[in-house]
Amino acid sequence: MYPPANPTLPCTAGIGLRAPHYREVLRDLPKLGWVEVHNENFFGGGAPLHTLLKVREHYPVSLHGVGMGLASSTPLDEGHLTALHRLCDAVQPAMVSEHLCWNAADGMVINDLLPFPYTTEALEHVARRVQQVQERLGRQLLVENLSSYLSFTHSEMTEGEFLAELTRRTGCGILFDVENLYVNVRNLGVDAEAFIKAIPAEAVKEYHLAGFSERDGCLVDTHNHPVYEEVWKLYESVLRHIGLRPTLIEWDSDIPALSVLMAEAAQAQQRLKDCHACVA
Amino acid sequence: MLALHDDLSDFAFAIVQGKESSPQIVTAYRNYPAAVAMEIYRNNYRGNLHDALAGAYPVIKQLVGDDFFRFLTREFIAQYPSRNANLHHYGVELAGFLTAFAPAQTLVYLADVALLEWACHVAYFADDEVPLNIHKLAQIPPERYTDLILRIHPACRVVRSHYPVAAIWQAHQPAAGCDFHIDLNSRACIALVSRKDDVVQVAELAEADADWLHAIQSGVSMGAATDSTLARHPGFDLPAALQMLVAQHILTNFNLGATT
Numbered sequence: 308m309y310p311p312a313n314p315t316l317p318c319t320a321g322i323g324l325r326a327p328h329y330r331e332v333l334r335d336l337p338k339l340g341w342v343e344v345h346n347e348n349f350f351g352g353g354a355p356l357h358t359l360l361k362v363r364e365h366y367p368v369s370l371h372g373v374g375m376g377l378a379s380s381t382p383l384d385e386g387h388l389t390a391l392h393r394l395c396d397a398v399q400p401a402m403v404s405e406h407l408c409w410n411a412a413d414g415m416v417i418n419d420l421l422p423f424p425y426t427t428e429a430l431e432h433v434a435r436r437v438q439q440v441q442e443r444l445g446r447q448l449l450v451e452n453l454s455s456y457l458s459f460t461h462s463e464m465t466e467g468e469f470l471a472e473l474t475r476r477t478g479c480g481i482l483f484d485v486e487n488l489y490v491n492v493r494n495l496g497v498d499a500e501a502f503i504k505a506i507p508a509e510a511v512k513e514y515h516l517a518g519f520s521e522r523d524g525c526l527v528d529t530h531n532h533p534v535y536e537e538v539w540k541l542y543e544s545v546l547r548h549i550g551l552r553p554t555l556i557e558w559d560s561d562i563p564a565l566s567v568l569m570a571e572a573a574q575a576q577q578r579l580k581d582c583h584a585c586v587a
Numbered sequence: 588m589l590a591l592h593d594d595l596s597d598f599a600f601a602i603v604q605g606k607e608s609s610p611q612i613v614t615a616y617r618n619y620p621a622a623v624a625m626e627i628y629r630n631n632y633r634g635n636l637h638d639a640l641a642g643a644y645p646v647i648k649q650l651v652g653d654d655f656f657r658f659l660t661r662e663f664i665a666q667y668p669s670r671n672a673n674l675h676h677y678g679v680e681l682a683g684f685l686t687a688f689a690p691a692q693t694l695v696y697l698a699d700v701a702l703l704e705w706a707c708h709v710a711y712f713a714d715d716e717v718p719l720n721i722h723k724l725a726q727i728p729p730e731r732y733t734d735l736i737l738r739i740h741p742a743c744r745v746v747r748s749h750y751p752v753a754a755i756w757q758a759h760q761p762a763a764g765c766d767f768h769i770d771l772n773s774r775a776c777i778a779l780v781s782r783k784d785d786v787v788q789v790a791e792l793a794e795a796d797a798d799w800l801h802a803i804q805s806g807v808s809m810g811a812a813t814d815s816t817l818a819r820h821p822g823f824d825l826p827a828a829l830q831m832l833v834a835q836h837i838l839t840n841f842n843l844g845a846t847t
Contacts, residue, residue, distance in 0.1 A: 347673045351712025353742070354785035374672030380592035387672055412595035415603050416669040418635045418677075419628065421595075424611065429591050456624035458613045459594065494624075496617055524618035527627055 316341050316367050316401040316513065316553035320575035322568045323371075323557040329358050331565050333365075339572070341367040341401065343555050347374050349398075350390040359398060369402040369513070369555070370394065371482075375440065376410035377450065378423045378433050384411075388443050395444055402513060402553075404449035404482045405440070407433070407470065424459035425469040430476075437477045449480040449512050452502075454487035454519075454528035458495050465497070467505030474510040481506055483549070484515035485542045486534070490526045499541060508549040516542060516575060517557040530559035533571055539578070546582040554579065602628050603668055636664045639674040643708040644681060646759040647701055650694065659688065675712060679705060696750035696771060703752045706744035706780045707787045713742035719838040731843060733810025737803050738840040742782035745797060753778040753791045781835045790835060795820035796828045800837070 319340030324332060326348070332339075342362060349356045362368065375387060395403060408420040423429055441448050450473060452466055464472075470481055483506070491497040516539075518532025534542075534556070542554075556571040597609035602625075614621045637660045641648055648656045663684050669677055682701035691697050718740070727735065746752065751769055753776050758767040777792040779800075792800070795816055802812035816823045832838050 347675065350673055351675060352714045353710075353712040354715075354782060354787075355712065357715055357785055374674075376672060378591070378595075380589055380595045384672055390673075409595055410672055412592065412599040414670075415599045416672055417599060417602055417628075417632050418639070418669055418672065418674050419631045421598065421602075421628070423591065424594055426591070428589060432589060432591060456627050457616070457621055459611050460613055461611055494616060494618070522627060523623045525616075525623050525627060 316369060318551050318553055318579065320554050320556065320572040320579065321367075321369070322572050323555060323559065324362065325559065325562055326355075327562050328565045328568075329362070333358070333361055336365055337565065337569060339366055339569070340576070341369060341553065343369040343371050343402075343557075346370050346372040346391055346394060349394055350387075352393075356394075356397060363398055367401045368398055369404065369553075370398065370400040371451075372403070372405040373420065374410060374418070375405045377405055377407060377436050377440075378409035378429060379411040380409070380432075381411045381414075383436055383439055388440065391440075392444055395446070402449055402480075402482075403444060403446060404451055404513065406451045406453055407466070407473075408453050420453055422453055422455040422457065422459075425462040425464045425466060427463055430464075430469060430472055434473055434476045437473065437479050441477065441479065447478065447480055449482040450474075451482035451484050451515065452487050454484070454490040454494075454526075456494055456525050456527070465501065465505060466491070467502040471505050471507055471510075474507060479510075480512040481510045482513045482515060483511045483545065483552075484517075485545055486515065486517045486519060486538050487528060489535075489538045489541050490519055490528055493526050499544075503545060503548050506549075511549050511552055514542070514545065514552050514554040515557055516554060516571075517559075530557050531561040533567075534574070539574070542575070543578055543582065546578065547585070551579050551583055601625060602632050605629065632669075633661065633664055635674065636660070636669055636677060639677045640681065643675075643678050644701060644704045646704055646756055647681075647685075647697065649759045650697065650700065650755075651691070655690075659685075659691065662688070675708075678708075681705065696748070696752060696755065699746070699748035699750055699752045700755055703746045703748070703756055703778050703780070703789065706746050706778075707756075707789065710742035710744055710780045710782045710787045713740075713782065716740050716839040718836040719833050719840060721833055724841065727841075727843075733808060733813075734843050735809040735841050736806065736843070737809060737838050738842075739800075739804050740781060740837055740839045742780070742787070743800075743804075743837050744780040745792065745800065746778045746780065747775070747797075748778070749775050751776045753789050756789050779835065779837070781837050783836045788835070795823040796831070799823065799825075799828055800832065 317340050321341035324342040324344050349359050406420045409423050492499050516534045517530045519526045520529045554575045600606040601608040640660045667680050682698045685698040754769050777797045779790045779792045799816040
């Protein structure tokens with residue numbers, strides 16, 4: 308269907324690049340496998356895009372969206388699609404990804420990543436929209452599993468089964484966020500092993516890792532903390548079952564010094580290396 | 588209509604307007620009740636919009652303090668729900684909102700500072716354009732100057748205020764010292780927003796220069812703009828204005844208009 312992105316991401320650890328680190332990264336050009344940025348921060352072009360294009364000269368870039376609303380019940384936002392297309396043309400990213408979530412209904416927009424019931428109807432709806440995005444961009448889209456704080460009584464399948472069927476129908480890839488899965492295990496009682504078994508390993512093109520916080524017993528996907536030990540353990544298990552993939556460290560609030568992010572990336576890199584030895 | 592539509596609609600009303608959530612949502616989880624989850628989503632919604640406003644209006648936030656800013660944005664968010672998936676579009680109405688916001692009425696300059704900050708926010712994301720090459724302009728025979736149509740950089744914005752908003756803005760930039768004195772009734776101000784490479788800057792414009800820039804922006808030739816400006820401001824200094832606007836990266840290109 309859609310050829311994989313070219314150039315591809317190296318199978319190493321990268322970091323989510325955010326505004327507080329632009330200057331330092333461009334000045335020092337630290338050793339980073341690759342970087343990922345949030346699409347919407349560059350939609351207007353202007354100064355941010357100018358910076359990103361300079362970054363792109365030195366690192367492979369992956370574009371990660373937070374606003375497409377693949378499962379929203381309102382039509383796909385044409386302006387959003389056009390802006391993403393324009394950004395892809397300018398940046399020539401190695402990967403383009405979005406979340407398996409919704410953000411708009413009935414004229415309301417909720418700038419968040421929201422869960423929906425995993426029904427056959429929703430599957431057809433999301434598959435149509437993923438296809439629409441891929442056709443517009445002329446490339447494969449990676450779809451990321453979601454961290455959720457609640458679930459629906461009338462879901463007809465698990466998120467893993469939903470994603471597996473989505474890739475089969477559309478040829479999209481999967482961005483496997485290991486921390487999101489861990490959050491769902493703890494919050495919703497999702498079976499991690501069943502999730503890993505449900506998704507086709509060959510469709511998984513990238514991993515995400517991050518830290519969470521807790522509120523009144525609920526784990527919240529705040530990306531404001533180093534990766535927890537339990538998530539590293541789950542990541543190791545995922546590496547063994549699915550294989551080695553480019554792995555991103557995400558940090559989005561209380562953003563620490565670049566060196567902290569790089570130390571986290573080094574930990575992911577070490578596990579990729581160890582696992583490579585164990586499968587070799 | 589999709590059944591999915593009803594689920595999402597109920598969920599959206601529960602988040603944005605605090606309505607009861609859908610009966611289709613599981614009510615209890617291992618470690619918390621559904622009400623906790625719903626409250627997290629409501630907080631995320633408001634928190635993300637608050638952060639978007641804090642990003643677009645850093646000077647307003649400094650002027651009123653973090654607590655008042657949180658209170659003010661909460662009221663604003665209740666009146667102006669998000670309409671765009673791109674958070675950088677959120678908050679254009681803040682200046683208008685502040686004009687009518689009773690608890691901030693003593694800060695008479697606040698709405699105008701918000702207007703200036705939104706202009707800066709838009710300038711930051713405006714398309715890039717190569718600044719005017721003055722040497723290229725020098726190749727035009729002087730007798731053709733009056734026919735020149737000048738192009739203005741997409742980041743360029745002009746904000747007029749009865750208060751010295753440019754000075755207020757400059758005093759609250761990260762590099763500015765904290766020792767400043769601004770007399771609020773000192774003067775009206777015409778603030779010129781532009782972007783040089785990646786940096787948004789604010790300068791002050793003289794009335795005559797602002798008139799001329801306004802005429803140029805409306806698309807008339809340099810000759811017509813200069814004549815109309817001189818008629819109102821006999822002291823208008825065209826070479827000085829040109830030099831200043833080129834230095835600020837306001838002018839980007841030119842052509843010789845319809846007569847060529």
